[in-house]
Amino acid sequence: MKLYYKQGACSLSTHIALHESGLAFDIEAVDLVAKKTESGADFLAINPKGYIPALVLDDGTTLTEGVAIALAIAAMAPNKNLAPAASTPQYLKLVEWMIFIATELHKTTGAQFNPAMPDEGKAALKTVLVRRLDYADKAVGNGPFVMGETFTVADGYLFTVFSWLPRIGMDVSAWPNLVAHSARVKARPGVQAALKAEKLI
Ligand SMILES: N[C@@H](CCC(=O)N[C@@H](CS)C(=O)NCC(=O)O)C(=O)O
Known part of the structure; x- marks a missing residue:
């Protein structure tokens, strides 16, 4: 999976969650003014909302909204206790x-x-x-x-x-x-x- 981020911005929260999860991931920086990723891709094609964070899962699903992304990462690594058991x-x-x-x-x-x-x-x-x-x-x-x-x-x-x-x-x-x-x-x-x-x- 890949996290689209901007240095020190709110995406850092999800970046921390990824490191704490022990899961495999890549990162790619986004120029939020130009709406271009580091590799030159059109960021609006990845997240039409135009803001980071965005997490593209290995199956191609794109997750946006930092809270949803962080909770999803916690759910993907249940052994790391990054969130209590769901619905409790x-x-x-x-x-x-x-x-x-x-x-x-x-x-x-x-x-x-x-x-x-x-x-x-x-x-x-x-x-x-x-x-x-x-x-x-x-x-x-x-x-x-x-x-x-x-x-x-x-x-x-x-x-x-x-x-x-x-x-x-x-x-x-x-x-x-x-x-x-x-x-x-x-x-x-x-x-x-x-x-x-x-x-x-
Ligand atoms: N509702 C979004 C907001 C994310 C957000 O505010 N991202 C800011 C950086 S911290 C951003 O990308 N701003 C650029 C823009 O809105 O064009 C979330 O909670 O994930």
């Missing part, structure tokens, strides 16, 4: 976390990178983001991971979005539990491998 209350709590990260953290933070977003809009979204991060900091607590003792795909996703905050001028020291969580996640060999592959370290 714990699984649904993981889905709850994934949706929270996607809709309350990822999109709110991502909008700050949009050059067309007026300063007033950015400031209003930052106010909401601070409230959501306050919640996440308390909810994660000493973890050590989002779901407790076991690393799951939610940890790679939270780590990815949290890593953007300094770039939008936010002082992350306000969220010490999230800072500690991020350091814990970053130290994992699978995460290090994804960061190296994206030339982020």
Whole structure:
């Protein structure tokens, strides 16, 4: 299978999940402005939505939406416990976390990178983001991971979005539990491998 990604963007969450899964995969970078892949393919023919991540499975199926991709990777590697067993209350709590990260953290933070977003809009979204991060900091607590003792795909996703905050001028020291969580996640060999592959370290 092949992951289409952009360095350090939200696709890093799924890239981390792939490394943590131990499954075989390739990666290919995408120029999101030109909508071209590294090898010159038309990215819109791969994902008509025009955004990363996109995961093309060995049978040719293309999966899009980071949450769906991360949960699919977890399901493909059940021995790695990247998600609790499907349909259990714990699984649904993981889905709850994934949706929270996607809709309350990822999109709110991502909008700050949009050059067309007026300063007033950015400031209003930052106010909401601070409230959501306050919640996440308390909810994660000493973890050590989002779901407790076991690393799951939610940890790679939270780590990815949290890593953007300094770039939008936010002082992350306000969220010490999230800072500690991020350091814990970053130290994992699978995460290090994804960061190296994206030339982020
Ligand atoms: N709903 C999508 C959004 C993914 C997304 O926001 N991707 C951004 C990078 S983090 C992107 O590719 N933006 C380029 C574009 O929208 O043209 C998901 O959760 O996977």
